[in-house]
Amino acid sequence: MPARTPPLLRKVQNLSAMPSKNAQSRVADSVIAQLEQKILSGELVNGEPLPAERDLMESFGASRTVIREAILALSNRGLIESKPRYRPIVRKPNYETILNATGQIVQNLLTETGDVKNLYDSRVFIERGLVREAAVAATKDCIADLKAALAANKAAISDSAAFYETDVAFHGVLYRVCNNPIFPAIHMGYTAWLAPHWDKMLRSPERNELNFHAHQAILAAIMERDPDAAEDALKSHLDAAWEHVRTTFTQ
Amino acid sequence: MPARTPPLLRKVQNLSAMPSKNAQSRVADSVIAQLEQKILSGELVNGEPLPAERDLMESFGASRTVIREAILALSNRGLIESKPRYRPIVRKPNYETILNATGQIVQNLLTETGDVKNLYDSRVFIERGLVREAAVAATKDCIADLKAALAANKAAISDSAAFYETDVAFHGVLYRVCNNPIFPAIHMGYTAWLAPHWDKMLRSPERNELNFHAHQAILAAIMERDPDAAEDALKSHLDAAWEHVRTTFTQ
DNA sequence: ATCTTAGTTTGGTCGTACCAAAACGGGGAT
DNA sequence: ATCCCCGTTTTGGTACGACCAAACTAAGAT
Numbered sequence: 001m002p003a004r005t006p007p008l009l010r011k012v013q014n015l016s017a018m019p020s021k022n023a024q025s026r027v028a029d030s031v032i033a034q035l036e037q038k039i040l041s042g043e044l045v046n047g048e049p050l051p052a053e054r055d056l057m058e059s060f061g062a063s064r065t066v067i068r069e070a071i072l073a074l075s076n077r078g079l080i081e082s083k084p085r086y087r088p089i090v091r092k093p094n095y096e097t098i099l100n101a102t103g104q105i106v107q108n109l110l111t112e113t114g115d116v117k118n119l120y121d122s123r124v125f126i127e128r129g130l131v132r133e134a135a136v137a138a139t140k141d142c143i144a145d146l147k148a149a150l151a152a153n154k155a156a157i158s159d160s161a162a163f164y165e166t167d168v169a170f171h172g173v174l175y176r177v178c179n180n181p182i183f184p185a186i187h188m189g190y191t192a193w194l195a196p197h198w199d200k201m202l203r204s205p206e207r208n209e210l211n212f213h214a215h216q217a218i219l220a221a222i223m224e225r226d227p228d229a230a231e232d233a234l235k236s237h238l239d240a241a242w243e244h245v246r247t248t249f250t251q
Numbered sequence: 252m253p254a255r256t257p258p259l260l261r262k263v264q265n266l267s268a269m270p271s272k273n274a275q276s277r278v279a280d281s282v283i284a285q286l287e288q289k290i291l292s293g294e295l296v297n298g299e300p301l302p303a304e305r306d307l308m309e310s311f312g313a314s315r316t317v318i319r320e321a322i323l324a325l326s327n328r329g330l331i332e333s334k335p336r337y338r339p340i341v342r343k344p345n346y347e348t349i350l351n352a353t354g355q356i357v358q359n360l361l362t363e364t365g366d367v368k369n370l371y372d373s374r375v376f377i378e379r380g381l382v383r384e385a386a387v388a389a390t391k392d393c394i395a396d397l398k399a400a401l402a403a404n405k406a407a408i409s410d411s412a413a414f415y416e417t418d419v420a421f422h423g424v425l426y427r428v429c430n431n432p433i434f435p436a437i438h439m440g441y442t443a444w445l446a447p448h449w450d451k452m453l454r455s456p457e458r459n460e461l462n463f464h465a466h467q468a469i470l471a472a473i474m475e476r477d478p479d480a481a482e483d484a485l486k487s488h489l490d491a492a493w494e495h496v497r498t499t500f501t502q
Numbered sequence: 503a504t505c506t507t508a509g510t511t512t513g514g515t516c517g518t519a520c521c522a523a524a525a526c527g528g529g530g531a532t
Numbered sequence: 533a534t535c536c537c538c539g540t541t542t543t544g545g546t547a548c549g550a551c552c553a554a555a556c557t558a559a560g561a562t
Contacts, residue, residue, distance in 0.1 A: 026335055027515070040359060052543060063516045065316075068544090069323060076327035077356055084277055085523055085544060093359045105328055105352055108291060108344045122433045129380040182373045277545065303512060314547045319513085336513060336554055 031070040049087035095185035123190045124238045130174040131234040135227040145173045153212045160203035201245045282321040300338035346436035374441045375489045381425040382485045383478040396424045404463045411454035452496045
């Protein structure tokens with residue numbers, strides 16, 4: 001039988017023990033890795049329910065404890081979607097997966113107004129770049145999408161709830177100009193994370209019309225192929241929106 | 252002190268244990284929420300170890316199963332840092348927390364070259380905006396930081412490993428021009444996520460010198476307060492870097 | 503004081519048991 | 533046949549107890 005590591009040697013070993021690579025073997029980690037592999041390789045089909053816990057414990061030769069721990073871990077990583085009492089569903093990761101997994105954490109970060117402002121500023125930063133890109137390189141299709149989104153804005157001015165939808169949709173078109181699936185995912189993130197802080201905002205047909213005209217100006221600048229004008233229009237639009245939110249509840 | 256519920260009574264209590272008929276809630280969720288609250292409120296001090304599982308099960312009146320599930324969930328959310336056999340450490344979330352929590356997921360997404368390219372493109376997009384911002388609004392301190400970083404580049408040209416560090420550091424300065432803590436976090440994310448794909452890149456003093464000159468051009472444009480030139484310089488720098496990585500292994 | 507060592511926590515794993523909700527299946531009404 | 537009702541089986545959620553090995557701690561040896 002291999003003797004336990006003498007205390008004297010432990011100290012020495014710790015010196016070379018990397019803080020992150022310090023993987024003392026947990027059975028659960030092994031199960032997690034194997035399940036992860038099976039999901040990524042498609043052996044566990046996307047959209048199908050995971051085998052029952054009692055089956056998994058047999059196929060892995062582990063106790064239900066570790067199986068459940070593995071399922072929970074993978075669930076938190078977005079590779080498994082588990083509702084309280086239902087069979088977990090296998091999910092191959094995509095860009096939205098990250099958002100779902102991060103949502104909770106981000107919410108914890110947005111407890112202070114400053115953090116919300118930082119997040120909003122980053123959104124403004126991104127969209128400034130996007131409208132520049134649109135002005136320089138937007139395709140005909142993309143312009144057409146923007147026009148359609150703008151028309152939807154106009155049609156919804158009288159209905160604040162509907163207008164909000166079309167407002168989000170208009171900005172969403174911008175996130176597609178790069179043909180990079182990461183950006184739409186980012187847009188979803190901003191929409192989801194900032195929504196709670198925007199719901200408090202007073203809405204009215206007057207404000208909707210203001211926003212519609214702002215969108216109109218942005219699109220006009222894009223069609224003029226004038227990135228600077230587009231960026232300015234976008235920036236003043238979003239700055240005004242923030243100012244409105246800020247003043248609405250003096251915080 | 253309320254004596255622990257005798258096992259014999261459990262059966263009886265279970266009959267009325269259901270708070271409501273439609274409660275989809277799991278006991279674990281309640282514990283998770285409470286622990287989360289205690290961490291965010293500071294009742295559980297950041298950096299200190301969590302109480303022992305057996306203490307928690309007493310204070311929450313839940314089984315160790317539930318306590319362990321809660322700890323695992325919070326660990327996956329980054330509010331608790333748990334090494335295999337050690338006491339979990341309480342961690343108040345910050346922007347880096349998100350990166351740690353998402354790192355694993357992102358890695359799963361970067362299995363295909365196209366995904367890496369998308370991620371890299373998004374980085375280029377961000378930095379294009381950053382250098383523009385720097386050109387327009389960089390403070391004296393920021394310029395000084397860039398100069399210092401550039402000097403470090405020059406000093407490390409002959410040592411590829413060291414140059415990589417200074418290279419990352421130079422770009423890191425850009426992520427601070429906005430005074431928005433989100434951006435440095437994003438930089439850390441890019442660095443960590445793209446590093447595995449860059450490690451394969453061939454490095455040489457010649458290439459280092461090329462990159463140094465590229466940085467020099469970027470800084471020059473920033474100091475000229477010419478956003479378009481800065482953006483162009485940054486873009487060609489990063490495009491060249493990608494091209495080099497791409498051709499290095501014909502993939 | 504420092505190192506060793508024995509004893510005590512404490513996390514990791516296992517097995518069993520029970521409950522309630524979900525999934526399943528069969529028979530009866532339409 | 534199709535649909536609905538109802539009983540049975542399956543399955544996830546929780547609890548309890550036990551054991552081990554590693555981490556921790558404090559007393560004792562040098």
